[in-house]
Amino acid sequence: MTTLVTEQHARPVPNPKKSLITKLNMGTGVILGALFAAITYYLIRHSLQTITDGAVDPLNPNQNDQLLIATMMAWSIGFLIGIGAFIGPFRWLIGRDLTAEEQLYLAGDGQGIKRYFKYCTDHKVVGIQYLVGVMTMLGVGGTMAMMIRTNLASPGSKFITPVVYNSLVGLHGITMIVAMIIVATGPFGNYIMPIMIGARDMAFPRLNALSWWVLFTAIPVLCSAWFLGGIPTGWTAYAPLSVQAGAGMDAFLMTIIIFAISTAVAGANITATVVTMRAKGMKWNRVPIFVIGSTISVALAIPAFPTFMLSMIMTGMDRSFNTTFFDAHMGGSGWLYAHLFWIMGHPEVYVILLPGVAALMEIAPVFVRKPLFSFNAAVLGFAGIAGLSVLVWAHHMYISGWANNLNGPFMITTEMISIPTGLIFLVLIGTLWRGKPWMKLPMLSVFAFIWNFLIGGITGIYLSDVPADNYLHGSMFVTAHFHFTLMGAALTGAIGGLAFWYPKMTGRMLNERAGYISFWFVQIGFNVLFFGMFVAGAEGQPRRVADYAHQFATSNLISTAGAYSVGIGMIVLLWAVIHSWRHGKIAPMNPWGSKTLEWTVPYPVPLENFDELPVITSDPYGYGKGK
Amino acid sequence: MSDHNLAPTPGDRATTFFKRNDVRRTSVIFILWTATFTILGIWLYPKFMPRIMSKEMLSAENIMIWFTIISAPIAGIVLALATNAFLNMHRGDTPPEEGPAVRTNGPVVVIWTVASTIFALVAIVWGIVELNVQSVEAAATSKSAMIVEVTGSQWLWTFNYPEQGIETHQLNLPINRPVEFDIRSVDVNHSFWPVQLGVKVDANAMVTTVVRTTPNKLGEIDVKCAELCGILHAYMETTGAVMTEADFDSWVSQVQQSGASA
Numbered sequence: 023m024t025t026l027v028t029e030q031h032a033r034p035v036p037n038p039k040k041s042l043i044t045k046l047n048m049g050t051g052v053i054l055g056a057l058f059a060a061i062t063y064y065l066i067r068h069s070l071q072t073i074t075d076g077a078v079d080p081l082n083p084n085q086n087d088q089l090l091i092a093t094m095m096a097w098s099i100g101f102l103i104g105i106g107a108f109i110g111p112f113r114w115l116i117g118r119d120l121t122a123e124e125q126l127y128l129a130g131d132g133q134g135i136k137r138y139f140k141y142c143t144d145h146k147v148v149g150i151q152y153l154v155g156v157m158t159m160l161g162v163g164g165t166m167a168m169m170i171r172t173n174l175a176s177p178g179s180k181f182i183t184p185v186v187y188n189s190l191v192g193l194h195g196i197t198m199i200v201a202m203i204i205v206a207t208g209p210f211g212n213y214i215m216p217i218m219i220g221a222r223d224m225a226f227p228r229l230n231a232l233s234w235w236v237l238f239t240a241i242p243v244l245c246s247a248w249f250l251g252g253i254p255t256g257w258t259a260y261a262p263l264s265v266q267a268g269a270g271m272d273a274f275l276m277t278i279i280i281f282a283i284s285t286a287v288a289g290a291n292i293t294a295t296v297v298t299m300r301a302k303g304m305k306w307n308r309v310p311i312f313v314i315g316s317t318i319s320v321a322l323a324i325p326a327f328p329t330f331m332l333s334m335i336m337t338g339m340d341r342s343f344n345t346t347f348f349d350a351h352m353g354g355s356g357w358l359y360a361h362l363f364w365i366m367g368h369p370e371v372y373v374i375l376l377p378g379v380a381a382l383m384e385i386a387p388v389f390v391r392k393p394l395f396s397f398n399a400a401v402l403g404f405a406g407i408a409g410l411s412v413l414v415w416a417h418h419m420y421i422s423g424w425a426n427n428l429n430g431p432f433m434i435t436t437e438m439i440s441i442p443t444g445l446i447f448l449v450l451i452g453t454l455w456r457g458k459p460w461m462k463l464p465m466l467s468v469f470a471f472i473w474n475f476l477i478g479g480i481t482g483i484y485l486s487d488v489p490a491d492n493y494l495h496g497s498m499f500v501t502a503h504f505h506f507t508l509m510g511a512a513l514t515g516a517i518g519g520l521a522f523w524y525p526k527m528t529g530r531m532l533n534e535r536a537g538y539i540s541f542w543f544v545q546i547g548f549n550v551l552f553f554g555m556f557v558a559g560a561e562g563q564p565r566r567v568a569d570y571a572h573q574f575a576t577s578n579l580i581s582t583a584g585a586y587s588v589g590i591g592m593i594v595l596l597w598a599v600i601h602s603w604r605h606g607k608i609a610p611m612n613p614w615g616s617k618t619l620e621w622t623v624p625y626p627v628p629l630e631n632f633d634e635l636p637v638i639t640s641d642p643y644g645y646g647k648g649k
Numbered sequence: 650m651s652d653h654n655l656a657p658t659p660g661d662r663a664t665t666f667f668k669r670n671d672v673r674r675t676s677v678i679f680i681l682w683t684a685t686f687t688i689l690g691i692w693l694y695p696k697f698m699p700r701i702m703s704k705e706m707l708s709a710e711n712i713m714i715w716f717t718i719i720s721a722p723i724a725g726i727v728l729a730l731a732t733n734a735f736l737n738m739h740r741g742d743t744p745p746e747e748g749p750a751v752r753t754n755g756p757v758v759v760i761w762t763v764a765s766t767i768f769a770l771v772a773i774v775w776g777i778v779e780l781n782v783q784s785v786e787a788a789a790t791s792k793s794a795m796i797v798e799v800t801g802s803q804w805l806w807t808f809n810y811p812e813q814g815i816e817t818h819q820l821n822l823p824i825n826r827p828v829e830f831d832i833r834s835v836d837v838n839h840s841f842w843p844v845q846l847g848v849k850v851d852a853n854a855m856v857t858t859v860v861r862t863t864p865n866k867l868g869e870i871d872v873k874c875a876e877l878c879g880i881l882h883a884y885m886e887t888t889g890a891v892m893t894e895a896d897f898d899s900w901v902s903q904v905q906q907s908g909a910s911a
Contacts, residue, residue, distance in 0.1 A: 254880065255877065455730055557693075
């Protein structure tokens with residue numbers, strides 16, 4: 023055993039000197055991406071004659087949209103070529119593959135911090151890339167939320183104009199949705215999960231790197247929306263408003279298209295890894311629940327996101343080539359868009375929720391020192407939610423008028439989701455029962471989740487009932503409801519997961535005091551914020567409004583106060599994460615005494631994780647006395 | 650329990666179960682949480698929701714109140730167990746002692762699943778019955794209903810009363826007379842929301858959507874747009890009133906005259 027370890031550490035850094043891949047990194051990607059974008063921009067601009075005149079060509083009035091979409095596409099492709107994403111596939115075309123030495127080089131072992139800026143196939147590097155990316159996105163989206171709440175602090179506020187306000191609402195929405203979809207499966211699904219199931223890496227390490235770097239190319243595109251007039255439609259981007267909107271919309275739809283490719287790649291990869299690469303003896307009933315929850319979540323994303331991509335391609339065609347998919351005046355239908363959007367949109371909220379819940383189910387047994395209560399109920403709960411979630415999309419369209427006779431059936435499927443959701447609560451409270459929870463940061467998130475998700479669930483029951491939705495639809499009540507589920511439940515779960523796995527991912531303990539301060543600021547502020555918003559919605563304030571009548575002033579002021587508290591808490595958390603990364607207490611191998619496999623490997627986790635692959639003889643929940 | 654070699658009878662087990670300290674404490678917390686949620690439901694919505702001026706609004710508010718009350722015991726159980734666990738917390742840097750190795754409890758899982766199914770069924774049946782009542786009523790009154798053609802445009806509501814031959818931007822309605830709103834948009838999607846009447850439907854281009862109600866209280870109405878429709882979405886609102894038949898008629902003739910003079 024010892025010799026094996028020394029051998030591994032003595033392994034020289036591979037240096038395939040002549041190979042192109044050693045010279046490529048994020049910098050070359052950005053350069054080539056920018057170059058591609060510039061060339062495409064000038065070629066198209068010069069081939070479209072009238073665009074320089076500022077006049078509109080009656081035969082081709084949407085030249086600007088064509089130009090922008092092509093430029094953004096070119097950036098994305100150029101970047102991926104520049105970072106070396108296509109070297110492997112190109113080699114296959116000419117009947118070869120990367121040499122063993124090159125593959126080892128791509129895994130990034132021994133390359134220090136540089137590997138985080140390269141096309142690196144090590145799942146742990148990809149996990150950290152996702153973590154930093156997600157935290158950046160949450161920070162940006164959160165800042166936008168603060169600006170929105172500041173403007174809504176009092177009626178008649180002139181903090182920002184309605185134009186800027188609408189852009190912010192759309193940008194906040196899409197930034198947060200993208201961040202929340204990957205918040206748990208990105209960092210923990212990539213870093214922790216392969217170790218958890220006893221695998222040496224993901225099933226497709228190069229696809230893993232691709233999923234991150236494809237997503238990365240979406241970030242500048244999304245940022246450009248701000249400079250192209252914003253996203254004035256909200257993240258739902260309903261047609262025909264989206265067809266009417268300015269050039270920022272092109273950036274929005276390219277973001278979604280790129281993002282959908284990234285999630286498809288990541289989803290296929292994670293699913294394949296879990297199905298085929300579990301350690302010997304890890305039968306399905308011995309798989310940790312986080313792995314099950316995340317896998318169901320990404321498997322649900324695989325059919326969901328392509329419809330979003332499709333709806334965006336169609337919007338892009340309406341915008342740039344005068345097709346009329348969504349233009350009712352020309353035989354199209356706005357309802358078609360709404361359907362395509364929500365067929366993605368409702369599974370998507372569970373794609374966000376499930377990994378967060380699953381992380382908490384992983385945490386609870388460790389800190390209560392009891393087995394997970396009814397593993398089967400947990401799996402059934404996840405599977406039931408995933409199954410039903412593809413049949414409920416039109417509850418977002420009760421009042422759209424598209425088919426009133428179908429409101430009843432959609433109400434039935436929607437209400438039925440409360441049954442598997444009930445199982446999720448049962449698993450958590452059953453695990454807590456008769457236990458003495460160890461009140462560390464991850465455990466606190468379990469309690470916060472139970473409260474927040476309960477409120478989100480009960481208010482969801484009103485919204486699913488058509489007569490109540492007739493009143494509540496499109497009001498602040500809805501906004502408060504889905505923030506309780508997505509932020510109060512899913513983000514709380516992800517933060518719990520971060521506190522739990524931080525020692526394994528960074529080798530250090532997260533600063534506890536800062537963590538507690540952050541937790542209470544965030545959770546109390548969050549409840550004040552969205553309780554105020556529930557009241558504003560019940561009073562009759564529509565959502566996505568830049569201004570409101572005086573009767574809603576008190577509830578909005580309370581909301582804004584709560585929002586600042588959340589903001590302070592999140593800044594403290596951010597500080598704690600950054601500070602502890604360098605100066606935190608060195609973490610022991612298994613600080614929480616957990617029984618899952620990721621705690622059996624040292625930090626830094628060696629390349630390919632295990633010296634010897636483990637063999638599994640029981641599930642990881644064998645806590646407790648009197649077995 | 651005189652002979653501890655005998656297995657306890659089911660009755661005994663239940664008695665000892667409820668005599669356990671943790672069970673007693675959890676039961677007390679359960680009652681407190683259930684009461685809190687019940688009171689919250691009864692107090693919150695009637696206090697903050699606008700005036701009820703139609704059956705549809707009444708039905709919406711009732712659902713919100715009653716569903717809170719019905720879900721109060723379930724919320725009570727969940728929160729009681731969570732609170733009890735929270736109060737049992739273990740602090741410090743060493744892990745707590747091992748808890749009992751309970752892996753599952755068949756009867757509990759079954760009872761819980763059945764209970765939540767019944768709960769879901771109550772919500773479903775309630776909703777279906779309400780929906781049915783509303784559509785039967787709408788069908789019954791469709792012949793006698795007064796028609797108001799509502800047009801949404803960026804960022805203005807226009808109301809056309811074909812029967813009276815008037816067009817305004819103010820939604821006035823006579824009391825106790827069924828009204829049918831025929832809603833269209835001339836540009837992007839809007840959503841017609843006369844707040845106190847408790848109905849709402851989207852305005853779409855090239856399609857007419859219909860919603861019916863009967864205002865049954867006198868008073869002011871706020872009309873808002875509930876679908877993001879561009880820059881001035883927040884300001885796409887107007888007011889109106891439910892008035893007596895006589896007031897409505899005089900308002901109509903007033904509008905007719907000013908229209909004729911203009």
